[in-house]
Amino acid sequence: xxxxxxxxxxxxxxxxxxxxxxxxxxxxxxxxxxxxxxxxxxxxxxxxxxxxxxxxxxxxxxxxxxxxxxxxxxxxxxxxxxxxxxxxxxxxxxxxxxxxxxxxxxxxxxxxxxxxxxxxxxxxxxxxxxxxxxxxxxxxxxxxxxxxxxxxxxxxxxxxxxxxxxxxxxxxxxxxxxxxxxxxxxxxxxxxxxxxxxxxxxxxxxxxxxxxxxxxxxxxxxxxxxxxxxxxxxxxxxxxxxxxxxxxxxxxxxxxxxxxxxxxxxxxxxxxxxxxxxxxxxxxxxxxxxxxxxxxxxxxxxxxxxxxxxxxxxxxxxxxxxxxxxxxxxxxxxxxxxxxxxxxxxxxxxxxxxxxxxxxxxxxxxxxxxxxxxxxxxxxxxxxxxxxxxxxxxxxxxxxxxxxxxxxxxxxxxxxxxx
Amino acid sequence: xxxxxxxxxxxxxxxxxxxxxxxxxxxxxxxxxxxxxxxxxxxxxxxxxxxxxxxxxxxxxxxxxxxxxxxxxxxxxxxxxxxxxxxxxxxxxxxxxxxxxxxxxxxxxxxxxxxxxxxxxxxxxxxxxxxxxxxxxxxxxxxxxxxxxxxxxxxxxxxxxxxxxxxxxxxxxxxxxxxxxxxxxxxxxxxxxxxxxx
Numbered sequence: 300x301x302x303x304x305x306x307x308x309x310x311x312x313x314x315x316x317x318x319x320x321x322x323x324x325x326x327x328x329x330x331x332x333x334x335x336x337x338x339x340x341x342x343x344x345x346x347x348x349x350x351x352x353x354x355x356x357x358x359x360x361x362x363x364x365x366x367x368x369x370x371x372x373x374x375x376x377x378x379x380x381x382x383x384x385x386x387x388x389x390x391x392x393x394x395x396x397x398x399x400x401x402x403x404x405x406x407x408x409x410x411x412x413x414x415x416x417x418x419x420x421x422x423x424x425x426x427x428x429x430x431x432x433x434x435x436x437x438x439x440x441x442x443x444x445x446x447x448x449x450x451x452x453x454x455x456x457x458x459x460x461x462x463x464x465x466x467x468x469x470x471x472x473x474x475x476x477x478x479x480x481x482x483x484x485x486x487x488x489x490x491x492x493x494x495x496x497x498x499x500x501x502x503x504x505x506x507x508x509x510x511x512x513x514x515x516x517x518x519x520x521x522x523x524x525x526x527x528x529x530x531x532x533x534x535x536x537x538x539x540x541x542x543x544x545x546x547x548x549x550x551x552x553x554x555x556x557x558x559x560x561x562x563x564x565x566x567x568x569x570x571x572x573x574x575x576x577x578x579x580x581x582x583x584x585x586x587x588x589x590x591x592x593x594x595x596x597x598x599x600x601x602x603x604x605x606x607x608x609x610x611x612x613x614x615x616x617x618x619x620x621x622x623x624x625x626x627x628x629x630x631x632x633x634x635x636x637x638x639x640x641x642x643x644x645x646x647x648x649x650x651x652x653x654x655x656x657x658x659x660x661x662x663x664x665x666x667x668x669x670x671x672x673x674x675x676x677x678x679x680x681x682x683x684x685x686x687x688x689x690x691x692x693x694x695x696x697x698x699x700x701x702x703x704x705x706x707x708x709x710x711x712x713x714x715x716x717x718x
Numbered sequence: 719x720x721x722x723x724x725x726x727x728x729x730x731x732x733x734x735x736x737x738x739x740x741x742x743x744x745x746x747x748x749x750x751x752x753x754x755x756x757x758x759x760x761x762x763x764x765x766x767x768x769x770x771x772x773x774x775x776x777x778x779x780x781x782x783x784x785x786x787x788x789x790x791x792x793x794x795x796x797x798x799x800x801x802x803x804x805x806x807x808x809x810x811x812x813x814x815x816x817x818x819x820x821x822x823x824x825x826x827x828x829x830x831x832x833x834x835x836x837x838x839x840x841x842x843x844x845x846x847x848x849x850x851x852x853x854x855x856x857x858x859x860x861x862x863x864x865x866x867x868x869x870x871x872x873x874x875x876x877x878x879x880x881x882x883x884x885x886x887x888x889x890x891x892x893x894x895x896x897x898x899x900x901x902x903x904x905x906x907x908x909x910x911x912x913x914x915x916x
Binding site: 334335336337338339342354357358360361367370371377385386388389393395396397400401402403404418421422425426429430436455458459460461463464467470471472473476494497498500501502504505545548549551552553555556557559595596606607610611612613614615617618666669 | 720721722723724725726727728729731732733734735736742744745746747749750753754757834835881882883884887889890891892893894895896897898899900901902903
């Protein structure tokens with residue numbers, strides 16, 4: 300039995316070995332792991348035959364049974380399993396990769412047995428990740444924080460894609476718990492900030508790849524001369540319908556995931572911000588959204604339900620992009636001003652510069668202003684820093700009006716105020 | 719197949735995740751069932767304990783009948799687990815069937831599911847024969863005594879659910895849903911003006 304009030308990573312245990320002879324081992328030791336053979340998770344069949352449904356249920360039952368067993372293990376045995384059992388890693392990873400998101404195109408499982416089983420697995424997987432993100436379960440059961448940080452990082456128990464998956468799968472109803480988990484992970488292992496820093500360029504590449512597929516090459520690519528034998532670039536109007544569907548699903552998933560992550564873990568905003576994510580996002584919005592909207596409206600859909608669904612996904616993606624922009628501005632510029640931090644003057648200047656940079660992006664600006672009226676933020680700014688140049692703020696507000704006019708839309712009546 | 723996902727791209731193109739090891743095959747259902755049988759056999763109730771329990775406190779005539787019944791039960795278990803398995807596996811299967819049927823008078827859906835999960839596809843006649851054998855074995859012993867015996871022996875195997883991590887955590891099943899800014903404009907196609915600016 301493990302000794303009390305000593306971190307697990309420093310404990311020794313004496314127990315019978317494979318031949319029955321007593322031996323003393325570190326409490327965290329591969330030989331203390333059980334041969335459990337966790338199976339990977341398989342998602343519910345989309346339009347399943349009874350055999351496929353039965354296969355799903357059987358895999359899911361094993362996953363659930365094994366996770367329940369894992370959660371019932373004492374602290375030391377739990378960590379031995381979590382650190383040294385590769386099949387457990389595969390099982391958890393397969394859930395994050397393949398568990399259906401509520402925004403996936405496929406409908407939710409029609410069979411109540413499948414739905415119920417999916418719910419049960421969903422819960423135990425979350426609890427397993429929660430336990431894995433907790434270095435101190437009680438006064439007696441804990442790991443040294445730095446060792447915990449090393450364990451989760453070196454064994455890839457958490458990585459940036461997994462953390463983002465957790466946010467999008469569980470974040471809607473469990474945001475506070477998830478915030479605590481992710482905050483603890485980043486606090487005990489700051490290398491995750493470095494990983495996040497390495498990940499943001501790949502996130503930006505995703506947006507570039509969507510532009511590229513829609514024939515809307517980014518600035519750098521547009522500078523290169525076109526090769527003579529290069530085929531004519533497809534656009535959102537001319538690509539196959541399946542490609543358009545894939546692009547919109549990808550956009551919907553990407554924007555929802557980024558938003559869920561930034562919303563649950565706002566400390567990540569500064570990393571995204573430092574990569575110029577805000578500017579790239581608004582530029583993407585201005586460039587891609589009108590083309591994609593046009594394609595969804597004007598292409599010939601045999602299935603009108605699909606057309607309606609794609610429109611909703613695109614519109615949802617627009618909302619999420621606007622909300623991401625707001626989160627970035629709020630946590631990197633507005634928050635320091637509202638809290639009266641030392642750098643509030645610099646933050647105010649940055650905020651105004653961002654608003655100014657939005658002026659040419661008229662579609663983005665009007666959509667942003669609809670959800671987060673600029674006039675409100677500027678008013679806050681003026682209250683916090685009365686020295687703000689009024690000519691500049693008036694110019695900005697006029698720019699907002701002009702953006703609404705140029706996209707041919709009217710502000711909602713609730714937003715029209717007398718200046 | 720999963721639809722295209724941001725995190726899929728991050729796993730493929732950034733260097734912050736463990737690279738997939740394609741040489742390592744994940745466990746399939748067959749391997750898992752064998753492992754489960756092995757774990758089942760290791761702890762808790764054993765065939766010897768069942769034999770002893772069914773035979774004790776019986777007079778000679780009943781003892782003889784119980785021995786015969788236990789033999790038939792093992793035979794039915796052999797048909798379920800597969801003839802290629804050894805005596806140990808057959809006895810372990812019989813233990814599982816005894817636990818499953820000790821308080822059942824017929825093979826219901828739950829029992830079928832449990833046997834299938836443990837052994838894979840099986841002949842239903844063998845399951846029915848097992849169920850009947852168990853019923854005849856436990857009939858003279860009394861329900862409470864049998865229940866008490868099974869619970870006491872099986873408790874060594876079951877995880878301590880009452881103290882499991884997270885039992886008091888309120889988990890929400892809420893999911894993100896589509897939250898569009900606006901619906902598809904009515905008669906969208908007709909609204910579009912065809913450009914005549916040649």
